[in-house]
Amino acid sequence: MAAGLDFGYGSMNEKTTLDKRIAVLSPERRRLLEKLKALKQPSLLTENAPAIEARGSASLRLDAPVSLSDTKRLSREFYNNVSRQLDSTPVGEHAMFLNYGYASTGAQEYSPIELPERYLNRNSVKLILELIGTVDLNGYEVLDVGCGRGGTSYVINRYFRTKRFVGLDLAPEAIRYCRKTHRYPGYSFQEGDAEQLPFDDCTFDVVTNVESSHNYPDVSAFYLGVHRVLRPGGWFLYTDNVPATAWEAGTSYLRSLGMTLVHERNITANVLRSCDETASQHRQAFQAPNDQNAVDTFLAVPGSPIYDDMKKGKSEYRILHWRKNK
Ligand SMILES: C[S@@+](CC[C@H](N)C(=O)[O-])C[C@H]1O[C@@H](n2cnc3c(N)ncnc32)[C@H](O)[C@@H]1O
Numbered sequence: 080m081a082a083g084l085d086f087g088y089g090s091m092n093e094k095t096t097l098d099k100r101i102a103v104l105s106p107e108r109r110r111l112l113e114k115l116k117a118l119k120q121p122s123l124l125t126e127n128a129p130a131i132e133a134r135g136s137a138s139l140r141l142d143a144p145v146s147l148s149d150t151k152r153l154s155r156e157f158y159n160n161v162s163r164q165l166d167s168t169p170v171g172e173h174a175m176f177l178n179y180g181y182a183s184t185g186a187q188e189y190s191p192i193e194l195p196e197r198y199l200n201r202n203s204v205k206l207i208l209e210l211i212g213t214v215d216l217n218g219y220e221v222l223d224v225g226c227g228r229g230g231t232s233y234v235i236n237r238y239f240r241t242k243r244f245v246g247l248d249l250a251p252e253a254i255r256y257c258r259k260t261h262r263y264p265g266y267s268f269q270e271g272d273a274e275q276l277p278f279d280d281c282t283f284d285v286v287t288n289v290e291s292s293h294n295y296p297d298v299s300a301f302y303l304g305v306h307r308v309l310r311p312g313g314w315f316l317y318t319d320n321v322p323a324t325a326w327e328a329g330t331s332y333l334r335s336l337g338m339t340l341v342h343e344r345n346i347t348a349n350v351l352r353s354c355d356e357t358a359s360q361h362r363q364a365f366q367a368p369n370d371q372n373a374v375d376t377f378l379a380v381p382g383s384p385i386y387d388d389m390k391k392g393k394s395e396y397r398i399l400h401w402r403k404n405k
Pocket residue numbers: 151154155158175176177178224225226227228229230231247248249250253271272273274288289290291294295
């Protein structure tokens with residue numbers, strides 16, 4: 080597989096029509112566009128989307144070409160905004176997860192760590208624990224790509240004694256929150272792009288990636304970087320929701336790089352159940368000044384396009400454990 084692999088929506092041809100362009104957008108990009116349309120802060124359009132604003136309209140125009148660098152900039156600003164909005168709410172201090180979470184369905188589970196029934200951010204913590212499964216992170220050097228507000232660092236610090244942990248994210252506001260909140264020995268956070276991992280070869284024993292890769296215009300660049308920064312025998316613990324048809328290409332590409340798939344499972348049903356359970360409480364954190372439909376879409380509230388795509392099997396949320404060949 081050549082470089083340039085994406086989830087089927089990364090390489091938008093500037094000549095395609097509006098409908099075609101929207102049809103090939105990932106759930107995340109559609110969500111992003113809806114959110115951008117709905118956000119009532121003009122600054123988002125004027126300051127953060129100059130390529131769009133430059134076309135002379137105060138409103139967001141979807142028929143304008145959006146380059147991959149625009150997409151990345153919009154993604155950064157979108158998650159900056161999410162962080163700012165969370166920080167402005169009474170629960171912001173504790174809002175360290177930006178994932179949909181995992182709820183039990185009776186299907187086999189892998190983490191040996193039992194959580195109490197009542198536990199802050201239980202479903203999001205459970206997602207991270209199920210991602211880690213039986214892999215023992217004690218003594219390891221761990222890189223979390225797309226760390227967001229550091230939920231994964233919180234869980235790993237709570238249950239493991241790693242040698243080092245680095246969280247990397249495109250959004251400076253998320254990194255600012257992480258540095259303030261997750262002050263654990265050996266932990267650090269830095270701004271950076273998953274497609275250009277700013278680390279030497281063979282630096283980490285584990286790379287984690289939680290519900291982030293669907294944002295990357297060129298996910299093959301990320302996979303290549305993961306393989307490069309991992310030590311031989313190192314683990315790539317990976318979970319995300321992507322179009323069901325896209326998983327196979329990603330799997331072949333990782334294999335071609337010299338990675339072995341050790342474990343894989345479809346957790347869409349668990350994620351949907353988590354969305355059902357947590358929708359209303361998440362909605363409260365994200366209310367005014369946003370449009371409620373956009374907020375529902377962002378949070379995968381039942382009935383939103385993201386939720387429906389998972390329900391219909393158009394997208395699949397999976398956990399994968401890869402190991403770099405020795
Ligand atoms: C849905 S959030 C998940 C955050 C976190 N992993 C969690 O589980 O709470 C996706 C994150 O990916 C980050 N992200 C998007 N594109 C990125 C890129 N190219 N490089 C690094 N991070 C990126 C976003 O800024 C955001 O924080």
